[in-house]
Amino acid sequence: MFHSILVPIDGSEGSRLALCVACKLARQEDGRLLLLHVPEALPHEPLLVWGIGAVPTEASLEKRQQVGRDLLERAGEEARTLGVEQVEPLLAQGDPSQAILSAAEEHGVEAIVMGSRGLGDLKGLVVGSVSHKVSHGAECRVITVS
């Protein structure tokens, strides 16, 4: 059904569940997974899964990018454990929704699979979550997992 799937990874439990769903879908088509991380300065210190730990609010962009690369590496390992061979990590910058939409378009993916509420969305209850913006702005299929 989908030969290429974009999975935004922010270290939240939701993004991990989304990765599992994406792997299940990709595996059947021998599909390709594109894992995308967008470093964000969060107003709080979130708890991250995959053993990376929380990133202090005052961390530099460079530090957050390093953490992002670690996160993508672990997510990639998990995807390979779940049977997906073609996994490509991608680090982007800027507004998360914009970065996700640009990456989806640029790489011509057939679907985006993402958690319905990421780490950055605790502040997003009023302005709308990233997944909400992505699902309305994307030209491909968007599958959200909560």
Place this chain on the structure above:
Amino acid sequence: MFRSLLVPVDGSSHARKALSLACQLAGQRETFLLLLHIPEALPHSPPLVWGVGRQAVDASRETRDRQAHELVDRAAEEARDLGATHVEALVQHGDPTRTILEVARARDVDAILMGSRGLSDLRGLLTGSVSHKVSHAAECSVITVH
């Protein structure tokens, strides 16, 4: 990953996409698919997949019940065509959001998989779509297809 999936079907093209994704996730594994249809009398005549199910407001109760069963039976047939082996078709009456949540709880499903916007959601732009409400209130995972 998921042993049982609840898929609400209302005859919209969104529900059809959700069903095909559910079959994909069910794969060859022993995943149980529970298809739920909740007949609604709609103030408009929506374009429908699965041919039947348009509910004229003035149709008799028996006519509507028969159409509801026809719709969910055709959806079940389609699921089997797509490779699902354990499929059950269910018709329930009531408020869509509440009924979906009740069935999910009563049957203890691992996840609910649904289209982001169903037929009744054309009027739901202000009050929030059924999928939005379900994803916030459900105790299990909710996968939304947009």
